Amino acid sequence: xxxxxxxxxxxxxxxxxxxxxxxxxxxxxxxxxxxxxxxxxxxxxxxxxxxxxxxxxxxxxxxxxxxxxxxxxxxxxxxxxxxxxxxxxxxxxxxxxxxxxxxxxxxxxxxxxxxxxxxxxxxxxxxxxxxxxxxxxxxxxxxxxxxxxxxxxxxxxxxxxxxxxxxxxxxxxxxxxxxxxxxxxxxxxxxxxxxxxxxxxxxxxxxxxxxxxxxxxxxxxxxxxxxxxxxxxxxxxxxxxxxxxxxxxxxxxxxxxxxxxxxxxxxxxxxxxxxxxxxxxxxxxxxxxxxxxxxxxxxxxxxxxxxxxxxxxxxxxxxxxxxxxxxxxxxxxxxxxxxxxxxxxxxxxxxxxxxxxxxxxxxxxxxxxxxxxxxxxxxxxxxxxxxxxxxxxxxxxxxxxxxxxxxxxxxxxxxxxxxxxxxxxxxxxxxxxxxxxxxxxxxxxxxxxxxxxxxxxxxxxxxxxxxxxxxxxxxxxxxxxxxxxxxxxxxxxxxxxxxxxxxxxxxxxxxxxxxxxxxxxxxxxxxxxxxxxxxxxxxxxxxxxxxxxxxxxxxxxxxxxxxxxxxxxxxxxxxxxxxxxxxxxxxxxxxxxxxxxxxxxxxxxxxxxxxxxxxxxxxxxxxxxxxxxxxxxxxxxxxxxxxxxxxxxxxxxxxxxxxxxxxxxxxxxxxxxxxxxxxxxxxxxxxxxxxxxxxxxxxxxxxxxxxxxxxxxxxxxxxxxxxxxxxxxxxxxxxxxxxxxxxxxxxxxxxxxxxxxxxxxxxxxxxxxxxxxxxxxxxxxxxxxxxxxxxxxxxxxxxxxxxxxxxxxxxxxxxxxxxxxxxxxxxxxxxxxxxxxxxxxxxxxxxxxxxxxx
RNA sequence: GCCCUCGUGGUGGAAUUGGUAGACACAAAGGACUUAAAAUCCUUGCCCUUCGGGGAGUGCCGGUUCGAGUCCGGCCGAGGGCACCA
Numbered sequence: 016x017x018x019x020x021x022x023x024x025x026x027x028x029x030x031x032x033x034x035x036x037x038x039x040x041x042x043x044x045x046x047x048x049x050x051x052x053x054x055x056x057x058x059x060x061x062x063x064x065x066x067x068x069x070x071x072x073x074x075x076x077x078x079x080x081x082x083x084x085x086x087x088x089x090x091x092x093x094x095x096x097x098x099x100x101x102x103x104x105x106x107x108x109x110x111x112x113x114x115x116x117x118x119x120x121x122x123x124x125x126x127x128x129x130x131x132x133x134x135x136x137x138x139x140x141x142x143x144x145x146x147x148x149x150x151x152x153x154x155x156x157x158x159x160x161x162x163x164x165x166x167x168x169x170x171x172x173x174x175x176x177x178x179x180x181x182x183x184x185x186x187x188x189x190x191x192x193x194x195x196x197x198x199x200x201x202x203x204x205x206x207x208x209x210x211x212x213x214x215x216x217x218x219x220x221x222x223x224x225x226x227x228x229x230x231x232x233x234x235x236x237x238x239x240x241x242x243x244x245x246x247x248x249x250x251x252x253x254x255x256x257x258x259x260x261x262x263x264x265x266x267x268x269x270x271x272x273x274x275x276x277x278x279x280x281x282x283x284x285x286x287x288x289x290x291x292x293x294x295x296x297x298x299x300x301x302x303x304x305x306x307x308x309x310x311x312x313x314x315x316x317x318x319x320x321x322x323x324x325x326x327x328x329x330x331x332x333x334x335x336x337x338x339x340x341x342x343x344x345x346x347x348x349x350x351x352x353x354x355x356x357x358x359x360x361x362x363x364x365x366x367x368x369x370x371x372x373x374x375x376x377x378x379x380x381x382x383x384x385x386x387x388x389x390x391x392x393x394x395x396x397x398x399x400x401x402x403x404x405x406x407x408x409x410x411x412x413x414x415x416x417x418x419x420x421x422x423x424x425x426x427x428x429x430x431x432x433x434x435x436x437x438x439x440x441x442x443x444x445x446x447x448x449x450x451x452x453x454x455x456x457x458x459x460x461x462x463x464x465x466x467x468x469x470x471x472x473x474x475x476x477x478x479x480x481x482x483x484x485x486x487x488x489x490x491x492x493x494x495x496x497x498x499x500x501x502x503x504x505x506x507x508x509x510x511x512x513x514x515x516x517x518x519x520x521x522x523x524x525x526x527x528x529x530x531x532x533x534x535x536x537x538x539x540x541x542x543x544x545x546x547x548x549x550x551x552x553x554x555x556x557x558x559x560x561x562x563x564x565x566x567x568x569x570x571x572x573x574x575x576x577x578x579x580x581x582x583x584x585x586x587x588x589x590x591x592x593x594x595x596x597x598x599x600x601x602x603x604x605x606x607x608x609x610x611x612x613x614x615x616x617x618x619x620x621x622x623x624x625x626x627x628x629x630x631x632x633x634x635x636x637x638x639x640x641x642x643x644x645x646x647x648x649x650x651x652x653x654x655x656x657x658x659x660x661x662x663x664x665x666x667x668x669x670x671x672x673x674x675x676x677x678x679x680x681x682x683x684x685x686x687x688x689x690x691x692x693x694x695x696x697x698x699x700x701x702x703x704x705x706x707x708x709x710x711x712x713x714x715x716x717x718x719x720x721x722x723x724x725x726x727x728x729x730x731x732x733x734x735x736x737x738x739x740x741x742x743x744x745x746x747x748x749x750x751x752x753x754x755x756x757x758x759x760x761x762x763x764x765x766x767x768x769x770x771x772x773x774x775x776x777x778x779x780x781x782x783x784x785x786x787x788x789x790x791x792x793x794x795x796x797x798x799x800x801x802x803x804x805x806x807x808x809x810x811x812x813x814x815x816x817x818x819x820x821x822x823x824x825x826x827x828x829x830x831x832x833x834x835x836x837x838x839x840x841x842x843x844x845x846x847x848x849x850x851x852x853x854x855x856x857x858x859x860x861x862x863x864x865x866x867x868x869x
Numbered sequence: 870g871c872c873c874u875c876g877u878g879g880u881g882g883a884a885u886u887g888g889u890a891g892a893c894a895c896a897a898a899g900g901a902c903u904u905a906a907a908a909u910c911c912u913u914g915c916c917c918u919u920c921g922g923g924g925a926g927u928g929c930c931g932g933u934u935c936g937a938g939u940c941c942g943g944c945c946g947a948g949g950g951c952a953c954c955a
Contacts, residue, residue: 343953353955662881735893811889816936862888866935
């Protein structure tokens with residue numbers, strides 16, 4: 016009988032229809048069953064799906080399927096992060112309405128995702144630009160407003176001059192807008208903020224509870240929150256005309272006796288007194304001129320402006336410290352004021368040298384004599400022993416810190432204090448395509464939250480992008496309204512919410528996606544939350560993941576079900592990379608347009624010579640992309656999924672290659688042809704006990720390995736084990752040449768194991784073998800540990816730690832007889848002849864090492 | 870500058886606790902089947918060899934150990950995060 020090829024396009028369509036119609040991926044409403052919430056970061060509907068999506072959702076799908084087979088009630092939903100700037104850019108460029116552009120992209124991408132056969136419950140689909148979604152978000156905004164976690168303030172903000180919008184600190188990367196790449200400038204604007212700093216300590220501490228998060232991500236968040244232990248100290252300032260008090264923050268109170276000046280941030284409140292001082296204005300301008308890139312700032316010389324004030328040293332009577340405004344002091348960290356200790360801080364040293372200020376060393380490095388310790392151009396910033404410090408002399412840094420703080424607290428001059436680097440989250444965006452902020456500005460100047468009954472504040476549809484700036488601002492009527500209480504004239508807030516707000520609670524919405532009354536139902540959330548496995552790109556390590564941790568805390572605070580951590584397990588996958596191609600005149604070229612001739616590469620359209628560049632993460636701008644749709648058409652969804660899981664560990668980058676996908680296609684065919692071989696076998700010879708045993712061992716080993724490797728995210732290793740199994744299984748099929756029944760039973764277990772990876776071919780063969788369409792209802796097979804115990808072992812024989820021979824020995828052979836067997840092995844014999852055996856090491860069923868001496 | 874991670878064949882990568890380094894796959898070379906191709910299958914893969922085997926070998930140098938890819942110290946290289954945070 017001739018084997019037929021596996022026809023992926025027909026088979027895959029057939030199963031998509033069956034899965035869809037029977038809603039087999041819908042979770043059960045039986046809340047007594049143990050649950051598993053498997054979530055991948057939802058996509059922004061930019062047009063078409065890309066390979067990054069394919070990899071992300073394939074990884075999640077393996078987990079979801081595996082957990083379903085393992086008896087869990089699995090929630091595996093999908094939605095769209097559908098507000099955002101690209102929709103507006105498309106509107107401007109192509110005269111499309113952002114809504115239409117977005118909805119049509121969603122439609123395209125949804126159909127593409129369906130091609131891949133992901134086990135998603137599409138009934139739970141949500142979209143953040145849907146008013147049924149954002150009305151709840153507006154409600155949460157108002158709740159946070161009530162809880163005092165939202166406020167408005169005038170502040171210097173990061174302004175992206177290309178996108179014409181404000182960016183959060185987290186969205187400024189190397190001084191450039193995270194999306195536009197434009198140099199960010201500082202601008203003073205009145206903005207809404209979420210008080211994320213209120214949770215700084217909790218967000219920091221709670222990271223320790225996230226044992227299923229990558230250390231790397233936790234570390235990044237820890238650094239971002241930046242917890243520092245120190246103290247605040249009050250200084251008395253005096254000038255000819257007046258006295259004042261200011262508070263400074265320091266993490267090095269131990270260096271107090273080395274203080275030689277006080278430095279204030281340029282916008283410290285005291286600067287009000289100098290607003291009209293010509294010299295001060297000059298100084299301020301000079302500071303702003305420097306530019307915004309972090310590198311430029313870091314390299315800038317330290318300079319300052321001396322005030323007429325002097326500060327009293329808290330411990331040294333009559334010691335007066337000059338007070339400066341300095342360009343390196345930040346207003347929004349600590350108190351915006353510091354004391355300078357030049358000997359033990361590099362910035363302070365640079366500053367002190369410029370203005371000839373005192374440099375008093377107070378920390379002596381270990382093992383150094385005080386006479387030999389001179390500060391020249393480098394400050395000593397490490398720990399040591401206190402000198403020149405009155406009551407602290409002789410103490411180490413740690414103890415000195417404690418003593419100083421104790422003394423400050425006793426004398427009411429200061430107190431221990433923890434400070435965070437984290438700033439509040441600026442959420443106002445001057446954009447149309449986002450969630451409107453439900454706030455009114457009444458003509459009498461008061462700020463009125465929109466009453467809940469008037470929600471949602473909907474986006475107007477009739478908008479124009481003819482003028483630059485925010486279309487909501489320019490809309491002829493939308494923003495004009497009246498106060499619901501007084502009837503006074505009022506104007507709507509025209510800023511919309513940062514789209515990171517949208518994605519900060521969507522995982523909660525999935526628990527109750529249809530609920531009209533509230534964003535999520537407490538009982539649903541109690542059952543489904545937290546997300547058991549969250550999967551996405553590491554680029555969200557800080558932004559999205561920190562915001563979500565904050566937002567779910569903030570909205571659930573004080574409710575019957577407080578959410579501490581929304582994501583129990585986190586996995587950050589690597590990117591999909593491809594070689595880059597450039598013509599000699601520097602034009603990026605798509606891989607599909609590159610042809611090879613005698614080892615050289617050419618653009619098939621222009622015939623220009625192509626330079627092959629390094630492999631980089633697939634991106635539209637470099638054109639090193641491969642369209643998933645065309646690959647699915649050619650090789651099938653199972654092959655594409657298989658590729659995504661093969662070779663590279665999921666947390667590392669993967670290299671896309673044509674040979675690789677072709678190899679995956681061959682493997683899918685091989686699964687199919689193996690099933691054909693079994694079924695077409697008409698031999699009637701009965702299988703022997705030994706053969707049967709071997710087959711059982713084979714599948715038992717596979718079950719153990721696949722289970723372990725899925726649970727540990729070693730999908731690439733699981734793939735290798737499948738290859739190994741299929742190779743051995745085919746060999747057995749050929750060698751044993753007996754009645755097929757036993758092979759069928761083994762192969763059925765194999766199909767259950769591989770179903771999470773390649774569902775289409777698995778379902779098809781399962782049906783062919785069993786005449787049933789119920790592969791998804793099978794139970795994940797158990798393995799019998801006793802079958803894995805081998806009767807015979809390869810015992811490695813080492814002489815002086817080097818492998819010299821391998822012995823096949825029965826389990827539990829005594830050490831002595833093994834040793835005797837060793838001595839009779841030719842190789843060993845040669846090597847230990849005329850030598851003294853010093854030592855024997857025996858590791859049971861594994862290894863013997865004979866140590867000899869000349 | 871500070872912090873973190875990673876260095877294994879031509880390539881992607883295996884190697885649960887220190888115990889047979891290179892599983893599995895891709896690419897390459899040779900071969901089988903075929904009129905031919907595709908598909909499939911087999912063999913090979915550093916150096917020496919009398920074909921039994923021997924030697925070197927996981928970025929480099931050193932250490933601990935009977936035994937190190939794995940642990941420790943010091944270099945070198947790549948990638949990532951933070952960057953005037955007092």
